[in-house]
Amino acid sequence: MSDDHDALKAAYGFNFPDEFFAFREFTRTSVGKRLLNALGIRLEGPFQFLDKDEAHIKNPLWASRYYDDPPEFFTVLSGMMDGLHWGYYLDDPNDTRMCVAGFYSNDAFDLSIDGDTLFEVLRNDLEYSYGSALLDIEYGNEKAENQRHCAKLDRLREHLMKHATGDRPEMGEEYTEQYKAGSHRAVVAATRESMGIVVPEALYRSIAGRDFAKHSTPQPSATLVKKCSREALELLEQGFPGAALKLGKDLWISQVGRDACFTLLERAYEALERPLLKQMLGVARDYRTFCDARRK
Template identity: 40%
Template structure:
């Protein structure tokens, strides 16, 4: 994207402004610092087997079809709050900002496997922390392979040395105070998620405390084998909307997110989320909910045409 200067010449638009116009979101400064890091350490970053996507495609100069920037790196079950930034090497693994409140420009980095169980986890408060987390996972595993697979010591030692070089490069930007490596690092620096109550996807909700009261004393969605029934969903959705009307939209937000993964209750999930975002004045998430719904419908239409 470009802009005119006083003389009428066309000048490149600043990346911050360009992304804000496309996504309607003020991105953390660390995103642009991370982009600078990756450009300077392409071969080292490749060790993490991650490919930058989404907003980074814009920074790379990859053109997007008008209106489809939010589709470019999307996965079928990504909730509206999930904005993909990078994809991994297996089972649809991908990172993204988890944006509870678009007005608050401090977004944790979360990840999940789109081809596996629907469980989202925080992997860092910034992209540098997320990269360090994945690096130490690789380091731990290669150290284990070195000890258990004596026929390939040279290969594993080479990989460990490369990961050590990547670690040093990352520490020049962030996490320099974290001197632990491998399993010691992973035990000490467990990414934390400050959210309550918990939801089916493991991310919970973030709302003002006065905006939430539980629908019921017991939360069945925290049971791994729970399968919601139509009668219970209908009853709880009615309760959630009544609580929203009384000034407690957190209940509708939680139930809407709990039901996101269940195809038979998809319309209920959408309605609850729309109502909750509106009550919480999270208009950007209302727009992204429409994007997520349209993307799912496009995927389903494509799959049906291929049958």
């Protein structure tokens, strides 16, 4: 495992948690394979890198990337529908604590924290699937098929709990409502994609006027972007880089504010001493440029 750990650190720039390697071993068992298949979950990114996938060996930071993945997001799993994928989310790569977030790349840009570990993500998705099937049974929708699906998940849950989440007896909606991840994150300000920013409170001050996280339109005017960006960068110079970080993240999917977004985040990552995120910002920018060129 030490060699794999070092290889991933060299490729991705951070230390993968021990649970990643335990999860990888679990997915190689017959139970793990059946569970992934039942939930329609695929192993991505670092899993493919360790399996010597050519594209991931050649460019690991690019191969499993999605267009709107923020710099903090490193894809590890994907689902079946609407570009669903999960990734380790690193607010600060200098902090070994992380969580696993997910979102649908073909739907609204809204991230959720689905676990502190990959095992918790798997359990969470199992219980969502279980709860959905129970609801369909209640409404009489494909009752026999959903009953078989629930029975299969019951068996797989039992095996999963022998590896992880064994202290969580709840099922279905009761489980998904009971357990929330990411409690270690000290969010100081909300952002449009629902993740917020994690910086020391003393390094954040809000800009005056509009809070983009509280408005539904993703396309603010160029004039407003310029005004707010100028204020955020002034606050950064005064010792409040959190202002630039927040605004940059709020503008992440804005076409009008794209250049300003990259400038804000680059300056914020520099001030916060998060060089890996600055590097990933460059990767994201290059990947978007590549995708945009292919669409023309």
